Amino acid sequence: MRRLQLIPLLLLCGCMQIAPPxxxxxxxxxxxxxxxxxxxxxxxxxxxxxxxxxxxxxxxxxxxxxxxxxxxxxxxxxxxxxxxxxxxxxxxxxxxxxxxxxxxxxxxxxxxxxxxxxxxxxxxxxxxxxxxxxxxxxxxxxxxxxxxxxxxxxxxxxxxxxxxxxxxxxxxxxxxxxxxxxxxxxxxxxxxxxxxxxxxxxxxxxxxxxxxxxxxxxxxxxxxxxxxxxxxxxxxxxxxxxxxEAQYLRLAALAATAPDRPLVMAGFAAGRDTVETFGGRNQRARLIHDAGGRFALADDARSSSLVFERFEKVYARAADAPVWLGTLGGQASVATLVDANPLHGWFRAAREGRVFAWDQGYTGAWAYPFQDQGMTRPHVQLAEAIRALHPGLPLPPLVTDTPFLRRLP
Known part of the structure; x- marks a missing residue:
């Protein structure tokens, strides 16, 4: 019995040779x-x-x-x-x-x-x-x-x-x-x-x-x-x-003065019937709120990323959203986004060309600054989201050499 218990561990440690420093x-x-x-x-x-x-x-x-x-x-x-x-x-x-x-x-x-x-x-x-x-x-x-x-x-x-x-x-x-x-x-x-x-x-x-x-x-x-x-x-x-914190709160206070709060779509169609997005209590939903927008799924009480098995549930709430803030990364344009999944083309934001992705600097799958530099720069994300939702709102200059948000042509 003891020998049998050791076998999985030996197999586990023998698969790769990594010398510890x-x-x-x-x-x-x-x-x-x-x-x-x-x-x-x-x-x-x-x-x-x-x-x-x-x-x-x-x-x-x-x-x-x-x-x-x-x-x-x-x-x-x-x-x-x-x-x-x-x-x-x-x-x-x-x-x-x-x-x-x-x-x-x-x-x-x-x-x-x-x-x-x-x-x-x-x-x-x-x-x-x-x-x-x-x-x-x-x-x-x-x-x-x-x-x-x-x-x-x-x-x-x-x-x-x-x-x-x-x-x-x-x-x-x-x-x-x-x-x-x-x-x-x-x-x-x-x-x-x-x-x-x-x-x-x-x-x-x-x-x-x-x-x-x-x-x-x-x-x-x-x-x-x-x-x-x-x-x-x-x-x-x-x-x-x-x-x-100080920069984020100043920007949120400025966004609160915007004259309107546009409806916002976020996520992407992951198949014939599914949509990947996030719940209304997730920090990305709060970012949309603080940028002066209304997340289409804000009433969903979950805080995690979500996969909706019924496309219609998301479409019914976000079809008329004039802005799409955060979608499938690595797409060259709105046209290629729609080619990746024709369901994307059903949304107003796609038809009117107001689709944004957090993939500036994309060099390949999962390789763009938002992935490994975005966690501690929510103030940068907020400034970019405000510009996307309220392009006429004057913002103070934000010094950064690593932008995250890109508007799809």
């Missing part, structure tokens, strides 16, 4: 009774002093409906409560390295921080890694061919980022072989598609990543704070997020 221990720092002036983002504690606060810089989640954090003197407790109906709550205990692990529940995942190695099963985190100066800790991504972040592409070119070979759901054997401190596991609204339970069984510290299920674009942007919690870079994440 050499690991050097963090240096140890002596902390006095007065504590620290900055969090230790690349060091451990030499000698634990009970009660001394090791995290002078802390963070909190104000827009995310899925993440919570509380601090102890030498540890952090993070709770993830999915906004989709999977019925689970996941707890993570982040412990400053060099200090003892406090009492915790049997299902609470323990992670030593600051981490050194990270693998992500969701490209959305790549831009956030760059913004927090953490690209040097990236050792694996679900698809290295689709990365657009310059610093990430450079690291990939150096052969330092292993390809996990899986759009969102990377292969388990490659995740194990890299020996990362943390694997950010793409979180699906369908429990049977999630990898984290299996990874935990194999000893991989997997953290569910569900920024795409947030109900507000700023809640999605706050997922960069999760990276900060894992690396003790809360001060930098707070400063970055505060700027994002």
């Amino acid at each position: 050499p690991r050097a221990a963090w240096p140890s720092v002596v902390v006095g009774v007065d504590g620290l002036s900055d969090n230790l983002d690349a060091a451990c504690v030499a000698e634990h002093r009970p009660g001394v606060d090791l995290f002078p810089h802390k963070t909190t989640f104000t827009h995310s409906v899925q993440l919570q954090v509380s601090y102890g003197p030498h540890y952090k407790r993070v709770r993830f409560t999915p906004s989709v109906g999977t019925g689970e709550t996941l707890d993570y205990l982040l412990v400053q390295c060099g200090t003892p692990v406090p009492a915790h529940g049997p299902h609470e995942q323990v992670i030593q921080v600051p981490i050194q190695r990270l693998v992500t099963g969701n490209a959305a985190m790549l831009g956030a890694l760059d913004e927090l100066g953490l690209v040097d800790r990236l050792y694996g991504a679900e698809n290295t061919r689709s990365a657009t972040v310059p610093s990430v592409r450079e690291r990939i070119a150096q052969g330092l980022v292993h390809d996990m070979w899986g759009y969102g759901h990377a292969s388990i054997e490659s995740v194990m072989a890299v020996q990362a401190d943390v694997y950010l596991s793409f979180y699906s609204a369908y429990p049977q598609g999630n990898m984290h339970p299996r990874l935990w069984e194999l000893g991989v510290r997997a953290i569910a990543q569900a920024d795409h299920h947030e109900t507000h674009p700023l809640g999605r942007a706050e997922w960069l704070k999760l990276l900060a919690l894992l690396t003790n870079r809360e001060a930098l994440a707070n400063a970055r997020f505060d700027r994002i």
Whole structure:
């Protein structure tokens, strides 16, 4: 029986040969009774002093409906409560390295921080890694061919980022072989598609990543704070997020002054009868609202991406929408979008040529900046959405060299 139990694991680990990179221990720092002036983002504690606060810089989640954090003197407790109906709550205990692990529940995942190695099963985190100066800790991504972040592409070119070979759901054997401190596991609204339970069984510290299920674009942007919690870079994440939030709220207030709120279609026909879009509580629906539009499916109470099995249900609500904000990426024009599926041509926005896609800079399947740089730039997305819905509304200049939205010719 014991031999039979080992066979699947041997097969699992033998499919691919990935040599883990050499690991050097963090240096140890002596902390006095007065504590620290900055969090230790690349060091451990030499000698634990009970009660001394090791995290002078802390963070909190104000827009995310899925993440919570509380601090102890030498540890952090993070709770993830999915906004989709999977019925689970996941707890993570982040412990400053060099200090003892406090009492915790049997299902609470323990992670030593600051981490050194990270693998992500969701490209959305790549831009956030760059913004927090953490690209040097990236050792694996679900698809290295689709990365657009310059610093990430450079690291990939150096052969330092292993390809996990899986759009969102990377292969388990490659995740194990890299020996990362943390694997950010793409979180699906369908429990049977999630990898984290299996990874935990194999000893991989997997953290569910569900920024795409947030109900507000700023809640999605706050997922960069999760990276900060894992690396003790809360001060930098707070400063970055505060700027994002201020710009987003100013733009939303301006869009609220628009004289009308046009109806908006979003998504694409995925077959003869199905339409892929998102629920009315998803952060993309909120973006449309904050840009001064009315999402055609705003009354749908779900926060996830959706596949409607009946085309007529979406068509009845969005047929007369004058603007289509977000459709199938990589289409050269409205004509090719309609060629891809003639059902697209039934919508007013397609007939009148007001169709937009978040695929500026498209170079191939899943390879465009919106995918790996959009999470922490909701203010850029909002400005572009406002211009699409209200071209006459004067907007302040928004400095960015990475636009996301493209109007199909």
